[in-house]
Amino acid sequence: MEQTASMATQIWTTVGILLTFCLFSFLYKDNPFYKFAEHLVVGVSVGYWAILLYYNGINPNLFSHLFVFTNDPTTGAEFNTWKPKFDELYYLIPALLGIAMWTRFSRKYAWISRYPLALYLGISSGIAIPVTMKNNVLTQLRGTVVGLGFDWSTSGFLGVPQSIWDIIVILGTISSLIYFFFSKEHKGAWGGAARLGIYTLMIGFGATFGYTVMARISLLINRIQFIRDWWNMIS
Amino acid sequence: MKYIILLFLTCLSLCLSQALLAQTASSDPPAEAALVPSEPPAPPSNVRVSDLANDDGHGIRVTWDLSPDDGAGRSSVISYDIYRTLNPNDPDSLWKKVGTVVLGVRTYADRGEREPGSGSYLPKHTNLYYRVYAVGAGVRSAVATAGPAQATDDWFNTMKVPELIFCLVFLVLTVRFINMAKKGIDLYVRPLAGIEAIDEAIGRATEMGKPILYVLGIGTAGDIATIASFTVLGRVARKVAEYQTSMIVPCCDPVVMTIAQETVKTGYADAGRPDAYKEDSVYYVTSQQFPFVAAVNGTILREKPATNIYLGYFAAESLLLAETGVLAGSIQIAGTDQVSQLPFFVVACDYTLLGEELYAASAYLGREPLLLGTLKAQDYLKAIVLVCMVALLALRMITGADVISKPFDAPWW
Numbered sequence: 001m002e003q004t005a006s007m008a009t010q011i012w013t014t015v016g017i018l019l020t021f022c023l024f025s026f027l028y029k030d031n032p033f034y035k036f037a038e039h040l041v042v043g044v045s046v047g048y049w050a051i052l053l054y055y056n057g058i059n060p061n062l063f064s065h066l067f068v069f070t071n072d073p074t075t076g077a078e079f080n081t082w083k084p085k086f087d088e089l090y091y092l093i094p095a096l097l098g099i100a101m102w103t104r105f106s107r108k109y110a111w112i113s114r115y116p117l118a119l120y121l122g123i124s125s126g127i128a129i130p131v132t133m134k135n136n137v138l139t140q141l142r143g144t145v146v147g148l149g150f151d152w153s154t155s156g157f158l159g160v161p162q163s164i165w166d167i168i169v170i171l172g173t174i175s176s177l178i179y180f181f182f183s184k185e186h187k188g189a190w191g192g193a194a195r196l197g198i199y200t201l202m203i204g205f206g207a208t209f210g211y212t213v214m215a216r217i218s219l220l221i222n223r224i225q226f227i228r229d230w231w232n233m234i235s
Numbered sequence: 236m237k238y239i240i241l242l243f244l245t246c247l248s249l250c251l252s253q254a255l256l257a258q259t260a261s262s263d264p265p266a267e268a269a270l271v272p273s274e275p276p277a278p279p280s281n282v283r284v285s286d287l288a289n290d291d292g293h294g295i296r297v298t299w300d301l302s303p304d305d306g307a308g309r310s311s312v313i314s315y316d317i318y319r320t321l322n323p324n325d326p327d328s329l330w331k332k333v334g335t336v337v338l339g340v341r342t343y344a345d346r347g348e349r350e351p352g353s354g355s356y357l358p359k360h361t362n363l364y365y366r367v368y369a370v371g372a373g374v375r376s377a378v379a380t381a382g383p384a385q386a387t388d389d390w391f392n393t394m395k396v397p398e399l400i401f402c403l404v405f406l407v408l409t410v411r412f413i414n415m416a417k418k419g420i421d422l423y424v425r426p427l428a429g430i431e432a433i434d435e436a437i438g439r440a441t442e443m444g445k446p447i448l449y450v451l452g453i454g455t456a457g458d459i460a461t462i463a464s465f466t467v468l469g470r471v472a473r474k475v476a477e478y479q480t481s482m483i484v485p486c487c488d489p490v491v492m493t494i495a496q497e498t499v500k501t502g503y504a505d506a507g508r509p510d511a512y513k514e515d516s517v518y519y520v521t522s523q524q525f526p527f528v529a530a531v532n533g534t535i536l537r538e539k540p541a542t543n544i545y546l547g548y549f550a551a552e553s554l555l556l557a558e559t560g561v562l563a564g565s566i567q568i569a570g571t572d573q574v575s576q577l578p579f580f581v582v583a584c585d586y587t588l589l590g591e592e593l594y595a596a597s598a599y600l601g602r603e604p605l606l607l608g609t610l611k612a613q614d615y616l617k618a619i620v621l622v623c624m625v626a627l628l629a630l631r632m633i634t635g636a637d638v639i640s641k642p643f644d645a646p647w648w
């Protein structure tokens with residue numbers, strides 16, 4: 001059954017199409033239409049982010065631990081009443097640290113904001129180091145060696161025995177690691193190995209590039225389909 | 236010869252990208268077979284529940300013996316459904332389905348949320364009861380119940396012992412090399428082309444009378460790449476202050492902006508020109524990725540900076556920014572630890588710091604004992620990893636046994 005889009009849908013879709021063209025006009029050069037779309041999207045995103053931060057960040061992680069909120073039973077309006085909670089008062093510590101960030105607006109007390117920043121960076125590094133050690137070192141080490149079987153009887157990619165590919169993986173990994181040694185100059189045999197490493201990296205980058213470009217083209221196709229659907233809708 | 240290598244690399248890259256695409260296409264799930272209701276399968280037996288080890292106290296391990304009809308008997312089992320409740324006398328409707336596993340699987344880890352408000356909340360130190368059903372085509376078996384079990388938290392995650400060992404080794408190496416650097420022992424770091432180019436790029440901006448654009452990426456202040464970028468930013472700010480040129484630092488995160496302001500301010504102060512620092516030069520745009528790109532692209536085209544430096548955590552915006560920089564005629568230096576974005580920087584920028592080179596850059600520029608020592612420790616850790624890898628592979632080739640996966644998959648200590 002053929003469905004007709006409502007007037008509101010038609011108007012909003014047309015606005016979306018106009019903004020799409022405004023942004024595409026950047027391909028020609030910077031112009032007032034692009035500037036308009038740019039400022040609009042930045043403004044809207046900041047407003048959207050602020051609301052998102054309140055509902056997904058401050059409210060569930062802070063306010064809900066310090067206050068009990070009750071919605072209006074008749075109208076369903078949010079936070080009709082609220083009263084303080086006293087069982088999780090330690091949440092006041094992050095609240096105070098957050099407030100301390102606001103001291104940046106004062107020249108006299110701006111130094112206070114360095115304490116929450118230092119704490120934030122310290123905690124972030126503490127969390128990141130073991131995670132990095134796991135993801136960037138141990139998991140990579142596992143991924144490289146566990147899958148290798150050295151099976152000469154099995155054909156791999158392009159019909160070449162799988163063992164040949166396994167050896168290429170090992171050589172590529174070792175030479176790439178050698179490239180990332182900063183304590184030794186890339187000269188002689190060491191330099192040759194590092195050169196092989198950078199070639200390996202570039203092959204990997206080429207494959208990733210092709211793969212990602214295909215994904216980007218699918219985004220473009222999606223946008224073209226959006227324009228086509230709009231055209232079908234209005235005509 | 237150079238062109239032959241280039242052609243070969245291009246062909247190989249295309250082959251690999253095609254292989255990746257083919258792999259993605261072939262991994263599409265097969266169409267589901269039509270389900271015809273049949274006789275219920277026999278239930279699983281010997282259901283056991285226990286606290287999930289190495290967790291934060293919100294997980295239960297459910298284990299059972301397979302139904303006789305799982306892969307044998309009538310072979311009618313398709314999957315197992317796992318249900319949970321606080322009271323074993325609850326009617327069926329109050330038991331909450333917490334998971335499904337396919338046939339042949341005899342264990343399920345019920346990992347819940349910590350927050351009482353969330354839908355998948357799993358309370359700590361509370362009796363929990365579980366049911367397991369074997370599910371056939373449109374029917375399910377009689378129930379097998381177990382419980383109670385209580386979820387408790389563990390202070391030490393034994394699965395992370397390898398990380399602990401590597402971190403401790405790294406710590407020892409770092410302290411040793413920092414001490415060596417402090418004693419004045421010369422620690423060699425090979426030159427990095429991208430970093431050498433920074434001074435040249437700042438000089439170019441000064442000659443042209445145009446600003447330098449420094450983008451820290453879209454990461455948070457907790458990302459290692461962003462932290463490394465702060466160090467380079469400090470050095471760039473100092474040079475910019477010395478050369479009396481200007482810089483623009485648009486930020487995607489309010490905390491990153493605050494730290495960037497402090498870093499740039501310190502850089503100007505170190506250069507003896509604190510008065511030249513303008514707070515507006517480091518500013519917040521928006522926390523959303525593509526609006527941020529739109530704004531920075533606009534800045535690049537309007538301000539036409541002489542040099543664009545992109546160092547930090549980048550995602551899909553890498554090529555959008557770098558391409559716009561090419562259009563504006565800027566010299567561009569980029570660096571990130573995001574492997575998927577490096578190709579875009581490689582093709583569109585004049586110099587690219589690949590992965591760990593970004594971390595090395597801060598040490599190379601600063602020559603501070605702390606950073607130099609860390610860089611040296613990283614090199615030694617890489618050597619240890621290399622030796623481990625070769626030793627494991629050699630052991631496997633000699634013995635023919637699977638000596639590789641065991642150390643990674645099970646707590647062997």
